Amino acid sequence: MNRCFQIHPADNVATLLAAADAGVTLEVLGPVPRRLVLRESVALGHKVALEDIATGESIVKFGARIGHATQPIAGGTWVHLHNLASDLDLRSATLDHQSGAPTDTSSAYV
Numbered sequence: 001m002n003r004c005f006q007i008h009p010a011d012n013v014a015t016l017l018a019a020a021d022a023g024v025t026l027e028v029l030g031p032v033p034r035r036l037v038l039r040e041s042v043a044l045g046h047k048v049a050l051e052d053i054a055t056g057e058s059i060v061k062f063g064a065r066i067g068h069a070t071q072p073i074a075g076g077t078w079v080h081l082h083n084l085a086s087d088l089d090l091r092s093a094t095l096d097h098q099s100g101a102p103t104d105t106s107s108a109y110v
Helices: 090-094
Strands: 002-005 013-016 025-029 034-037 047-049 058-061 064-069 084-086
Touching: 013 025, 013 058
Parallel strands: 002 025
Antiparallel strands: 002 013, 013 047, 025 034, 058 064, 064 084
16 A cells, blocks of 8 residues: 655645555555545655645644645645745745746856
8 A cells, every 4th residue: 555654743744665556546654644645646755645734724744834835735646836835945836846946047158
């Protein structure tokens, strides 16, 4: 069975321990063991919502707010740059949500 881990009981996201496809049931390891069905494919090391998260609501990982939802996020959905605004790095909003590459600078001189 595919697994993810929740670090702190207050976390509303968990981190995948291996890439998993949509429809797969995940075993959530950590302080609140449970199962969760993925709504979309999620890559190794990426976050998945453990519950529904409303627009503007805190995204909590390590027991600390790391950002807020920029749109409604259903439980079992990938949480990343396309639906999360970081509270720690204002520039993260300019990164490509698939690759993480900067989109606000030119690569012509690299």
